Amino acid sequence: MAAVLQVLPRLARAPLRPLLSGGAVVRLASGMALAEQAQQLFESAVGAVLPGPMLHRALSLDPGGGQLKVRDRSFQLRQNLYLVGFGKAVLGMAAAAEELLGQHLVQGVISVPKGIRAAMEHAGKEEMLLKPHSRVQVFEGAEDNLPDRDALRAALAIRQLAESLTADDLLLVLISGGGSALLPAPIPPVTLEEKQTLTKLLAARGANIQELNTIRKALSQLKGGGLAQAAYPAQVVSLILSDVVGDPVEVIASGPTVASVHNVQDCLHILNRYGLRAALPRSVKTVLAQADSDPHGPHTCGHVLNVIIGSNALALAEAQRQAEALGYRAVVLSAAMQGDVKSIARFYGLLAQVAGAHVTPAGAGASAAEDEQLWELATELQLPNPQLKEALEAVVGAGGPICLLAGGEPTVQLQGSGKGGRNQELALRVGVELGRRPLGPVDVLFLSGGTDGQDGPTEAAGAWVMPELASQATAEGLDVGAFLSHNDSHTFFRCFRGGVHLLHTGLTGTNVMDAHLLFLRPR
Numbered sequence: 305m306a307a308v309l310q311v312l313p314r315l316a317r318a319p320l321r322p323l324l325s326g327g328a329v330v331r332l333a334s335g336m337a338l339a340e341q342a343q344q345l346f347e348s349a350v351g352a353v354l355p356g357p358m359l360h361r362a363l364s365l366d367p368g369g370g371q372l373k374v375r376d377r378s379f380q381l382r383q384n385l386y387l388v389g390f391g392k393a394v395l396g397m398a399a400a401a402e403e404l405l406g407q408h409l410v411q412g413v414i415s416v417p418k419g420i421r422a423a424m425e426h427a428g429k430e431e432m433l434l435k436p437h438s439r440v441q442v443f444e445g446a447e448d449n450l451p452d453r454d455a456l457r458a459a460l461a462i463r464q465l466a467e468s469l470t471a472d473d474l475l476l477v478l479i480s481g482g483g484s485a486l487l488p489a490p491i492p493p494v495t496l497e498e499k500q501t502l503t504k505l506l507a508a509r510g511a512n513i514q515e516l517n518t519i520r521k522a523l524s525q526l527k528g529g530g531l532a533q534a535a536y537p538a539q540v541v542s543l544i545l546s547d548v549v550g551d552p553v554e555v556i557a558s559g560p561t562v563a564s565v566h567n568v569q570d571c572l573h574i575l576n577r578y579g580l581r582a583a584l585p586r587s588v589k590t591v592l593a594q595a596d597s598d599p600h601g602p603h604t605c606g607h608v609l610n611v612i613i614g615s616n617a618l619a620l621a622e623a624q625r626q627a628e629a630l631g632y633r634a635v636v637l638s639a640a641m642q643g644d645v646k647s648i649a650r651f652y653g654l655l656a657q658v659a660g661a662h663v664t665p666a667g668a669g670a671s672a673a674e675d676e677q678l679w680e681l682a683t684e685l686q687l688p689n690p691q692l693k694e695a696l697e698a699v700v701g702a703g704g705p706i707c708l709l710a711g712g713e714p715t716v717q718l719q720g721s722g723k724g725g726r727n728q729e730l731a732l733r734v735g736v737e738l739g740r741r742p743l744g745p746v747d748v749l750f751l752s753g754g755t756d757g758q759d760g761p762t763e764a765a766g767a768w769v770m771p772e773l774a775s776q777a778t779a780e781g782l783d784v785g786a787f788l789s790h791n792d793s794h795t796f797f798r799c800f801r802g803g804v805h806l807l808h809t810g811l812t813g814t815n816v817m818d819a820h821l822l823f824l825r826p827r
């Protein structure tokens with residue numbers, strides 16, 4: 305497989321060459337063509353949300369260079385354009401913005417993860433790097449996605465730049481996932497350490513990103529609209545790469561350019577829910593009490609344009625287009641796949657069984673019971689049932705090869721000390737599910753990949769599986785159940801068939817959560 309992957313275009317930007325011609329499927333041995341297609345489609349999904357394509361879709365300069373167009377809005381340029389940014393994908397976004405805006409850009413400051421420049425250099429991703437004498441100052445910090453002194457210095461430099469702007473200026477704000485940790489500016493007397501401890505405790509007790517960021521906003525000078533306020537009266541345009549299900553601008557990176565709608569009561573409820581209210585540091589109580597009696601009320605953001613420029617849905621839509629070009633009937637089921645990895649794996653197993661029963665003339669494979677279980681599970685996972693049904697009927701009704709796409713962020717309850725990630729664990733579990741179901745005369749393949757190219761603390765982006773996985777593993781003396789019980793999916797895939805099932809893209813420079821692709825092809 306490694307050899308096959310190496311010949312694939314890196315994060316394909318060119319149109320894909322159809323592998324289905326004249327109705328005849330061009331196949332390699334043991335379903336390899338399917339794996340190759342899956343990898344290609346995953347890469348095309350990622351390609352659609354890379355910084356360059358995203359920025360080019362969102363921004364354009366008029367031919368005279370006097371105006372910047374953002375979607376349908378125009379902004380006058382006269383040496384008044386500034387840039388700030390924070391997030392895991394912001395280095396590449398800033399590089400793309402610099403390329404596009406050229407001399408119009410007066411000054412910028414970005415806060416990006418520690419080591420990202422070296423990593424991009426090492427990966428040979430020149431397009432993700434700023435020019436040698438860039439006007440954009442780069443701060444690296446927030447090791448392990450935790451706010452630290454370096455990120456604090458970056459946040460202060462960003463605030464200083466924002467506060468220096470006038471009503472004639474335009475501030476471009478580049479935002480991506482990981483932005484919260486890269487923009488820490490606690491409201492005194494709360495210290496960085498106190499804020500860090502509180503967010504760590506909340507995360508460890510199971511608070512979701514909405515809850516976590518509600519607290520972060522309440523304790524921050526720049527989150528929850530604070531950055532927009534600091535830049536006032538300059539105009540602000542935020543270009544946002546979403547790493548949160550549903551693309552809520554007030555949650556992504558804690559909405560620094562979105563007025564917060566939460567009040568102190570919301571914060572106290574959250575702190576109560578996770579048993580943290582009683583032990584709050586005095587400083588946090590002080591800041592929350594002040595917010596309650598703030599005569600200015602919440603920040604207003606009338607001078608801001610917030611634009612989502614990249615999302616899981618956009619990435620899936622591109623993969624869907626490319627799947628259709630390859631001759632598949634393709635449908636996006638959901639960009640909001642959330643929940644326990646075990647339930648999601650079961651869902652894909654049932655889906656393959658139910659859909660498989662419809663794509664072959666024999667029509668065997670699923671009973672009414674499986675059909676019912678599938679819809680029950682879809683309800684449990686909060687997938688939109690009517691749309692799901694409609695979409696499935698449309699693709700499977702006509703027969704022929706199908707590709708079902710979804711995305712989001714499953715949850716893994718870690719029980720063991722093994723090495724893995726959400727995507728590899730999901731793929732392994734789906735492999736087991738596929739193996740224990742009658743699927744009829746269809747080739748089935750499932751791929752799960754993290755769009756940032758790194759699944760958990762591993763060097764792989766994810767993995768792909770087929771129904772034969774469990775029996776092949778047994779033949780190799782590998783006990784899938786034992787690997788799963790230790791959350792050791794990466795070790796499994798490294799051993800299994802010499803590691804050919806691992807998806808390796810390297811760091812991609814973007815992040816719109818995970819993509820899941822399920823292929824069914826009648827034999």
Ligand SMILES: Nc1ncnc2c1ncn2[C@@H]1O[C@H](COP(=O)(O)OP(=O)(O)OP(=O)(O)O)[C@@H](O)[C@H]1O
Pocket residue numbers: 392481547715716717718721722723724725726729754756758759760761790791792793815817
């Ligand atoms: N051994 C493991 N097996 C399965 N999942 C794991 C394992 N170790 C960590 N994880 C999962 O990996 C995730 C953290 O990895 P990762 O950095 O890829 O995700 P993230 O923090 O959501 O960041 P991003 O959104 O940038 O991908 C957590 O969801 C965690 O549960």
Ligand SMILES: O=C(O)[C@H](O)CO
Pocket residue numbers: 480481482483484485513517547548555556557558
């Ligand atoms: O930075 C953050 O808050 C998370 O990545 C969600 O956007």
